[in-house]
Structure formats: structure tokens, C-alpha cells
Amino acid sequence: MNNDTGMIDRAATMAAKATPPRLVRRVRGLSDKAIAWLFIAPTMLLLLVINIFPLIWTIQLSFTNYRANRPNAEVVNVGLRNYERLLTDPDVWIAMQTTAQFVFWSILLQTVIGFTLAYLIDRKFRGHAFWTTVILIPMMLSPAVVGNFWRFLYQPQIGLFNYIVSFFTGIEPSSFEMLGSVSLAPWSIVIVDTWMWTPYVMLICLAGLRSIPDYIYEAAEVDRASPWRQFWSITVPMALPFIMLAVLFRGIENFKMFDMVNLLTGGGPGSITEVASITLKRQAFEAWRTGPSSAFAIILFVAVFGLANIYVKALNRVKQR
């Protein structure tokens, strides 16, 4: 112990001696606040460079006709025309609707299934820890991997999915094409997204359910509340802030959902699964209309930001009840 402190002291003295006198003077002259800034400066700098700067640049580009594939062409400031065009373009609104429908259905399914699973796991049956882990596996995979292997599962000739459906319904497996059919393609994405992210919703709901103390249920039991009434008057209201939080996280994620859709359908067939992020990618990196696509990105950003803010206010109201 004594030896240790001695060593640390010696090391400190050596370090002090090795520091150039000018630096010592400079560091000693700094206030605590300045030193604090010195410590957070690298992170702040990084955030500025990779987050704030691109955002500001995108805003600036959204008012121009800039094209990234013609860097030498003359850049004209077009004012609000990009925004005007986008907001009156029916294709953009269709993409928005597609996104909204996609967000709605996948969140609905994920919440219902996730909460049900959490409710079952919370019963603490034998092996519930094992099943929790099993259920969580899809969530741990990379979306790119998930997209690729579901493409195989959806294959009409060799895909397992079609065979399982045919096993239960008797429909010929090669008679339908999940990714190629106009009516089925949106659902194929909803199914994959639900498969992958339901565990995440379950995990958050489980935390909510575990936060409800047993004695509340015992009090209700003594008060002669039926299991049904206990569920609706204790479980749901007390877990609601957690459920809403899960919906918020999934909502934001799904709004900007790109990789899985891109891998599974690429927005097709036609533009039936073309969610906003796919439209954006086509505009920006296929048509190279950098200016208008920047405007589109800003519109999406404001929409998500605004919706999330309204939602967080609602969430806080629920929490304060």
C-alpha cells in the first residue's frame, strides 16, 4: 500500500518534470471551465463535422439546383421552388402514404405481438430466461443479413416461407410470390420488420411489466378484481408509458427504414413499396437531383421531428398521470 502510493508519487513527479515548463505554465493558467471544454472539445468537434455540418449543408443545398454528378455546373439559387414542387408532387405524397401505412402496420403488429410475448414471459414459467434469449435473436442480427436471408425464404420455388404457408393452407407454394406481387410485397416487408423488431418491443414492455410491484396485484386480488379487470386497470395503465416509448422508438426507426426495403424489394414491384427513404435514394443517387432531394430530406426530418415532439408530449402526460 505504502509502496504503491510511493510509486504513484514518483511517477507523478517524473511526469511533472518531463512536462515542458512552458506547457506547465499554460495549463496552470487555465480555469476549471476551460479545462472542461478542452475535454469535451474532441467530441463536440466530431459531432459538428459529421452531424451538424452536413445538416446545415443539406439545408443550404435544398435551396439550389445543385447536382452532385456535375460538380462544375453552375449552381443557381432557386429559393423555395424545390419545396414547392415536392409538396405538390403526387408521387411524393404516395411515397409518404406508403411510409405511413408501413409504419402503422408494422408498429401495430410489433406492439400487439411484443406486448403479448412480454406478458407471457413475465409469468415466469420454467425456462422463461431461455425463451427470452431465443426470442431476442432476430433483433441482434444485422438488417442486411436479415434482408438477404428473407429473400431466400420468400423464393417461390425454394423458399421455406412459401412451403410453410402451403403446409397450413394447401395453396400451391409456387403459385404466389411474396416480393414480386403488388398486393403481397408490402406485407412481405411488414412481416420481416415485425419478425426482426418485435423482440425489441417485447424487451421494453417486459421492463414495464416487471416495474409493477406484486403487492398491487395482491391488493387487487383481495379487492376481488378479476384477472381481466386487473389486466385493464393495473397492467395496461402502468405499462403504458413503456409501450408508448417502444412505439416512439420503432416509429422513428421505421420512418427512415431503408436497408431492409432496399434489399427485399428495392421499392418494387413498380413503386408499390417505395417508402420515402427509397424515393429519396432514387432522387439523390439515381437521378442525381441533389438539390430537390436535399429539400425532401429536410421535409422528412421536420416531419419526424415534429411528430416525435408531439408524441413525447403525450408520453409525458401519460407518465404524469
Next chain:
Amino acid sequence: MAEVRLEGLGKSFGTSRAVTGMDLVIADGEFVVLLGPTGAGKTTTLRLIAGLERPDAGSIRIGEEDVTGLSPAERDVAFVFQQYSLYPHLSVFDNLAFPLKSPARRWSAGEIDARVRDIARMVRIDHKLDSKSTKLSGGEMQRVAIGRALVREPSIFLMDEPLSSLDAKLRADLRLELKRIQSEIGATLLYVTHDQIEAMTMADRIGILAEGHLTQIGSPREIYTAPANLHVAARLGHPHINLIKPGLLPCQSMPDGVRTIGARTEHILVEAAASVAQGNGRVDWIEHLGDQNHLHILVDGQKITLLADPYSGFKAGDPVSVSLKQPLFFGADDRRITDV
């Protein structure tokens, strides 16, 4: 209200036996307090009666009915938990109305409203009926919890240290109110505590629990003046009963086979001695409690603590002569020797 009868009740958790061979009859309208240290099986006894635990042995009868195998809802008991077990998202009114809205009752909205307001007045929370239950202070929450038990008119009230999480002043107030309410409505009440003042002031009968056994049950007076054994004697009395070897202090008559003498303040005579040689002890130190003093006396190296009048005039270091006056005698098996 009804009589509650426990016969040979037993419950183990794994290898530890929480309650063994419990026989207890709580008469209709009686206030019984179970007193014991942590882990004595008090709470388990309550939970067994409520049906929140299933007994391994024995039976529970409420009124005429054997309820041993019934669910909590079928037993018609009310339970007040140690934690404020309010429904946090509901208002005070809705918390109080919760048990009345059970479909088993079929009360109309008007009846529920009238009943809730009555009870809220009784537990003095009627000014907060619209508040959220999470916005209340500890004392108010526990009033609501007690009120929620009272609205029901159950066959028995079970209360598990309902006042233990409150501060001393509030505890004293609610203690009085609880006793008032109980005698007002003639409730059968089984109350668990480790606070001897609560037990002494509220109970018609006190049951002393130790390691899952009911050691003794009787009126507070009986338990205090005629404890069955050393353990019971040590549960009651403040300051703590003095346990001394026979022969340490002079005593007029002593039965045979005494191993320990239990002496409370009223069993000890202290007189000022002129000198150290004339006395048999000296005042070690004095604790001033305001209305009373705790006098700590050293006799042959053993400390004896008793209550004293603050105006008795003793000072630390004073020589005193100490003797015993009809103390409690305990034999080798720790049981009290009754034939003095």
C-alpha cells in the same frame, strides 16, 4: 364481521418454516395484534388468512365457512399492506371505489359515491378525493389504503404494519384514529406490528410470535404483567426489562429453581445511599427524555436501566442502594415460575 379461527396452521418456504402449529381464534369485533420481531411469521400468518399464500397444514375458518382452499377474492377479507399499495394511475376517489366496482357487488354509481364519501370522511381524506394517489403524502396514502379496506365491510380486516413507514407524530395520530374507527364500526381486526406501543394501545388481545410459534396470547395487561417466558417478557416494556442473576440484588422471597430474574422499573427500589460502603451500586449516567429520565445504575459491573422521575435528584456517580420488589422469576427452561 365474523369470527376467524386458525387451527394447526403451518407454512414453509423451502426449508425454512415460517409458521408452525398456529392455533388462534379472533372473536367477532375483536382487535388482535400479533407482535414479534422480523421473521417471526407475522406477515405470513396474515397472508395465509387472506389467501395470498396456501398453507401446508391446518385450516382457516371465517365465520362458519372453511376457507382454507379458497382464493383471496372468495374470502371477503380486506388487507392493508405495509407499502402504500394504491393504484397509482387512479384518483383517491377511484382508489376507494375500486373494491366496490367489483361485479360481484352490483352497486349503483350513486351507492358507490355515497359510500366512498362516507369512508373518506371517516379516514379524513375527503378534501383530497380528486387528487391523484401519487400526489399524496405518506400519511394521506396510508389513510386511503385504510379507507379502501373500510369501504368493503369485509369479514375481517388484516393489516400488515400499516403505520411503520410513517413518521412518529403521524403514527401516533393514525393509531388513535384506527382504534376509534375500529370500535365505531365494531370491526374484527388482525393487526401485525413490531411496535410494542401500537400493540399495547390498540389491542384487545396481543399475540406474541417467535420463530413461527404463537408463544402467548392475552390482554395487553396480562402479557405485560404475566409473561409466559423470557422471550415474551423481553418484547414489552420500555426501557427494556433488566435480566439479572439471582443474588445480585436483595429480594424478599424467591422460589426454587430460579435462573434469571426479570426486573422492570416497578420491580426495582432505588434509594440514595449515604456512602459507597452503605449502598450496593452507583448511578452510571442519566438520559433526559423530558417528561422522564432513564437512570442507568451499575451494580457489581452489571447495568440496570429504569425509568425515574426527572426531579428525583440523582446525579451521575451517586451511591445508591438497589433492591427488588416482587420481580418476575424465570426457571432453567426460560419459563416464568408462577408459584411464588
